[in-house]
């Protein structure tokens with residue numbers, strides 16, 4: 483009997499120890515944000531959170547106000563909802579709030595790449611050089627050439643009449659075309675020492691294969707990030723990793739022509755800083771993912787919104803036609819390929835506003851920083867809260883700004899001119915009569931702000947420009963509603979639709 487009592491006591495002590503380690507006994511201390519651990523030890527609110535970030539945070543906000551700490555899968559996350567207080571997080575010194583440690587944990591899980599401050603710096607420096615200023619002019623032209631190939635030349639090789647209607651899912655079409663063009667622009671094309679027709683065919687087949695593999699990974703990505711894959715899914719992920727590590731390996735990529743300086747420079751700098759070839763191959767897949775996982779879905783949301791809002795479509799088309807006319811080009815001309823330059827893209831304020839509105843509606847990143855030391859956080863309302871070392875602090879601008887009806891009236895609606903500047907001044911947004919600085923944050927902010935944002939915007943605009951200037955587009959069922967968003971993708975950049983929507987298109991010339 484005493485033996486079994488001893489076993490029971492040992493088990494109970496063990497269990498209590500585990501719960502202690504899992505943080506289940508944590509109590510809110512003076513001046514800390516409200517604490518909500520949920521009912522399930524260790525897991526806390528993990529299930530609710532990963533199923534629908536937005537709904538979960540709304541519920542918590544109603545219960546606790548604009549700042550609260552929650553337990554999610556063994557970690558404590560403090561959420562700050564008030565957009566007026568975002569500056570305190572975004573501008574805080576890196577020695578107190580660190581983006582890299584949290585990102586590195588995630589990047590290791592989803593890409594098996596060992597990220598650190600040095601690799602982050604390499605991305606930062608190289609992106610400033612090649613995705614801004616003169617570098618951006620070169621990259622925009624490469625994307626234009628690649629879109630020409632993907633949209634017109636490959637189509638030209640088919641036996642079908644280019645002027646006949648073709649049908650596709652709009653999401654599939656946009657993602658496929660933008661992904662394949664972006665891939666060619668960044669990672670290069672088949673070498674030109676082969677026969678031209680042969681290398682073109684190889685690029686066409688190869689990019690389609692890459693897109694298929696990329697989409698398999700893309701669909702598993704949210705559950706992979708939350709470490710929730712089943713064993714067969716794990717098997718699938720490992721296969722996809724191996725496919726990309728091999729295909730994008732340093733050895734293979736350098737066999738291509740026209741590889742972008744953004745990609746080659748980063749690979750070279752990693753090599754110079756002593757990173758192994760195996761890790762550099764993995765880094766290539768990370769770059770592909772960061773660069774190509776969002777622009778295709780964003781292009782879809784832009785086109786679907788324009789197609790469902792005739793006035794917006796009319797205004798954007800009119801603007802594009804004027805820019806084309808001013809450039810002295812004729813898209814119908816067979817003599818010279820139609821070329822949209824970065825300069826032409828700078829003359830489209832209405833399209834710019836429509837893109838910004840699309841990103842407000844469809845981009846929902848979760849911005850996370852690790853708290854490196856106990857610290858005070860002063861909010862806009864004057865209250866100061868204590869934050870604990872080891873916790874994470876998060877912003878979810880989709881709830882705080884993008885969908886706030888006080889900042890953006892009728893926030894669910896697509897208003898193509900919402901961001902259109904008046905009298906040449908940047909549009910301003912207000913809440914309770916006070917100007918809001920962080921009224922939309924599709925690119926994140928501060929140290930982790932997307933380094934590809936200018937190129938991404940140009941990719942989306944180029945695609946829309948070409949589609950609207952050169953194609954007739956129609957939804958198959960004009961009455962069909964814009965598909966609902968897939969809520970499990972909250973937190974991962976540009977959202978995706980629950981289902982596709984069929985459309986037809988034909989070349990106008």
Ligand code: HEM
Pocket residue numbers: 585602605606613769772773774776777780845847848849850924925926927930931932933934935937938975976
């Ligand atoms: C609509 C398209 C895009 C959106 C909405 C987007 C959004 C974002 C966001 C929100 C982050 C920061 C994530 C965080 O704080 O954890 C990020 C990071 C990043 N983005 Fe983008 N992005 C887009 C396209 C691109 C493109 C085209 C490129 C490159 C060509 C790119 C390269 C990167 C890289 C390399 C990072 C990681 C930065 C780092 O770790 O230092 N992105 N992006």
